[in-house]
Amino acid sequence: MRDEIMKKLQMIRNDTCTVSLLPDRPNVIYHMQKSNKKKEELNWLLNELKTNGKSSKKTIVYCRNIMSCADLYEHFCNGIEQGNDLEKRMVAMFHRSTADTNKTHVLSQFPSYDTNLRVIFATIAFGMGVDIPDIERVIHWGAPRGLEQYSQESGRAGRDGRESVSCVYYSGYDIAKNRCKESVRDFCTTTKCLRMQLTSHFKLDDIASPSSGTRSSQPTSLCRCCSNCKVNCECGNCFSFHDENSSNDLLSREDDFLLGQFCGFLNEAVRENLLDFYEFLVEEQEGRHLLFNSSMIETVVENADFIFSEDDIVSLGLIDHNLAGDILELIAEVKD
Template identity: 50%
Template sequence: MDIKTSIISVIPERPNLSYYVQKSSKNLADLDWLINDLLKFEKSTKKTIIYCRNIVSCSNLYEYFRLSLDDRSESLDNRLIGMFHRSTADINKSHVLDEFQKLDSSLRVVFATIAFEMGIDIPDIERVIHWGGPRGLEQFSQESGRAGRDGRSAVSIIYFSGYDLAKGNCSGEVREFCKTENCLRNTLCAYFQLDTSGYSVIKPDPPCTCCSNCKLKCVCGFCSESQFLGRELDNSSVLDEDFNTGIKRDLTLEQRRLLRENLLDYKECLIEEESELSCELEDFALDHIVKNAPYLLCEDDVISLGLVSPELAADILTLIEEV
């Protein structure tokens, strides 16, 4: 007997969720707008989760906010911010899990890793921020989907750097999602769509409430400024494989020659100091740095060449700026 089966699929579409992407050098000050919110609105600040790629990033952000808020976050019961990752103390984990679910919670911002994911259902979260590009669109969809579960308007924001999008740090689909000039909602839904049977995405109206790309094209006349976007979005500033960003510094042949000599001298110093960083400066790496020097405008651009150490990237950027 033949058994007829049917496939029923539903795209994880969230019409009340607006998507934003922002190219960032990952300067902690990019989130000063949220600190200002906490200082101004305190316990009325919109509930926010900030997902970080690792524990170090999570801890650095938490400490930056803690110092900026001064003594407002010292008392556990009145704390405006919290942190949740696998190494967080049990008492703090329990506090975050218990307090953040309350509608009148004093806890307004949680810095978290993927550990703060399974089994979490808090309906009144209004913002989910990814501090660094997510590793896959499945992870992004699940984490961003924690916002707006009560049906109210909510936002998902990705702050990404060139390093986040480098090969091996995220999927190709995430890289395309962050770089596309097309509608982010359409791009995300197309990834999950199993067929092309005519399903159409329900897009918010006006377009400025859909995503950061649609916002650039909106002509409704009532577009509000997005405080979490530090500058007008410009997708041409996102590094591609050839580092052809359209923004560059002019270097003469003599300056390039001097840069290579300075890099060789720097490498010799690292060798004399028996620094492990010298292993990253092979001849091919030096040539690659010199070739792309006009387009290396921040530390993340240098790291995107394949270097691992932020300390090394900072020193190389200084050498480029000094020629």
């Protein structure tokens, strides 16, 4: 990337002084959450708005598409009975098709310290050129499509130096083949330090590698580095994204591990991934969901222990080899 930038700017490498730093944000805690992508999983945030109102932490929820953005926005509006007065709203939506009046309201009000706006549901369209220093949470509702995009968006948290959180809710389909880059898939599924995984992606030859499980500056405790490092924390008073949210809806990594075990022919992890995939096919509106109905989903689940190739899936009655490849990825994601 550096060479490409220098080439476009017609800069001569030997005559150019380059200052390189890894994009580490010491005050941002990284959290990874396997998800069923049901909007009720964010009810902890909705409850916070109901309880704390204007005192709730400023939060951006980045969505992969406008439909997800609209669904979450509607869920929250119904939950807090938001009125028509823009000035009194606590939640807003921002994407390329948002009305100009609403866009102007968000861009003018959300940066203010005393604004009523506390939660913005947005696509990648939000945030370009806007500096909002007091954002305390950035949530990705779905795996980001690239770590460059994720680094920029998660970096909107804690710009004033306060301790902040970046959380990714991802489903099996989010990280399936052709849905995201391999680097994103590795980032979501790694058991190593998330901070190290992220900064290593941007490493240049003249920058030292980050140390495993640590920040660039000394952390107060491992639990304040990332959700993976927290496993080895012995501080006795661990920061917990779950406890902070008083949420019973989120799946812990231990629950996720148990969920991922194949138990005979009935496997809930496979079923959830396939149902998530089916919902995407319906949204796609190209008719592919007609080939992969509920009956076919149950057939695949019942035979999941014996599926090792696309041909195995086709032999169950699915005639679309491209769909078979996607399904194989979703099953492999659970098995691995």
